[in-house]
Amino acid sequence: SDAAVGFIGLGNMGRPMVTLLANAGMNVVVFDASESVRQAAASDGLTVATGTAEIAATCETVILMLPSSDIVDSVVKTLCDEPGRLVSLIIDMSSSIPDRTVSLAKRCAGFGVAVVDAPVSGGVARAKTGDLTLMVGGAAADVERAHAFLPLLGSRIIHVGEVGAGHAVKALNNLLSATHLLATNEAVLAARKFGVQPSVFLDVVNTSSGRSGSSELKLPNYVLPGTFNSGFSASLLEKDVRIAVDLEHALEMEAPISEAVAARWKDLNSRLEAGADHTAIIRPMEQDLGL
Ligand code: NAD
Numbered sequence: 001s002d003a004a005v006g007f008i009g010l011g012n013m014g015r016p017m018v019t020l021l022a023n024a025g026m027n028v029v030v031f032d033a034s035e036s037v038r039q040a041a042a043s044d045g046l047t048v049a050t051g052t053a054e055i056a057a058t059c060e061t062v063i064l065m066l067p068s069s070d071i072v073d074s075v076v077k078t079l080c081d082e083p084g085r086l087v088s089l090i091i092d093m094s095s096s097i098p099d100r101t102v103s104l105a106k107r108c109a110g111f112g113v114a115v116v117d118a119p120v121s122g123g124v125a126r127a128k129t130g131d132l133t134l135m136v137g138g139a140a141a142d143v144e145r146a147h148a149f150l151p152l153l154g155s156r157i158i159h160v161g162e163v164g165a166g167h168a169v170k171a172l173n174n175l176l177s178a179t180h181l182l183a184t185n186e187a188v189l190a191a192r193k194f195g196v197q198p199s200v201f202l203d204v205v206n207t208s209s210g211r212s213g214s215s216e217l218k219l220p221n222y223v224l225p226g227t228f229n230s231g232f233s234a235s236l237l238e239k240d241v242r243i244a245v246d247l248e249h250a251l252e253m254e255a256p257i258s259e260a261v262a263a264r265w266k267d268l269n270s271r272l273e274a275g276a277d278h279t280a281i282i283r284p285m286e287q288d289l290g291l
Pocket residue numbers: 008009010011012013014031032033034037065066067068071075093094095096120121122123124230231232233236237
């Protein structure tokens with residue numbers, strides 16, 4: 001339909017995603033809590049709402065790209081509380097807590113609002129090109145509705161289960177991502193101390209069995225050049241690892257590897273400045289080695 005689509009959360013990821021929707025001819029109405037972010041969006045020609053209530057009243061579908069489940073819950077409450085609401089589908093593309101998403105969907109159903117979770121992987125680079133991987137949770141009919149928007153944002157769209165399943169898969173994916181990054185950093189630092197250049201080490205690993213997204217992309221693009229500008233913060237990844245470990249505990253699993261990664265990530269991140277990129281996690285590791 002020609003009805004507007006709402007988009008809330010115009011951060012590192014949300015902003016390029018909105019551009020893709022607008023470039024596809026969608027009538028997008030956006031909102032962000034930050035005034036400077038709203039001003040930048042308006043000067044780029046986007047339609048900026050006065051608040052989330054206006055989005056609830058003018059948009060059938062609302063997409064969220066927000067930092068945490070706490071913020072998602074509070075924003076969704078304002079959407080459902082709007083007496084003149086038009087919204088009937090909320091797509092939460094944030095990396096949220098799966099159990100919280102299940103409860104959120106139940107509350108929203110009481111307002112006649114369906115919830116689909118469709119968190120993303122691929123980072124800012126792939127958000128810009130619409131080449132994200134989307135892991136989708138929800139009832140088939142709701143997921144079908146979400147398909148009016150999702151193919152504009154992602155090139156791999158995988159329906160992984162009921163509502164909340166997308167968020168579970170996302171947290172577990174990022175647990176692996178953090179594990180690979182810490183393990184690859186340790187191995188690179190060991191190689192370096194032994195006298196092997198990091199780039200030489202990665203040449204071997206990337207055509208061998210030790211390769212991963214960290215060895216193939218993160219170290220070459222952001223860690224070794226020292227740019228640390230992937231656009232994904234160390235604190236957001238810490239949140240994701242926490243979600244994954246809590247999920248494993250809730251499933252009554254022993255998870256020693258995940259727990260070690262969570263503890264190590266938290267400790268190293270506490271030594272970075274607020275807002276630091278996740279690829280900068282190698283810096284305190286280097287400090288400890290006097291490198
Ligand atoms: P970000 O911090 O850059 O952006 C979040 C935006 O939400 C900010 O502009 C902030 O002002 C806004 N916001 C906060 N509270 C709000 C509220 N109450 N109402 C309206 N707006 C509010 O974060 P990001 O990197 O864009 O990540 C967004 C989500 O996507 C997170 O859940 C993150 O874990 C996930 N994610 C990020 C990446 C990445 O590479 N950056 C990749 C995949 C998934």
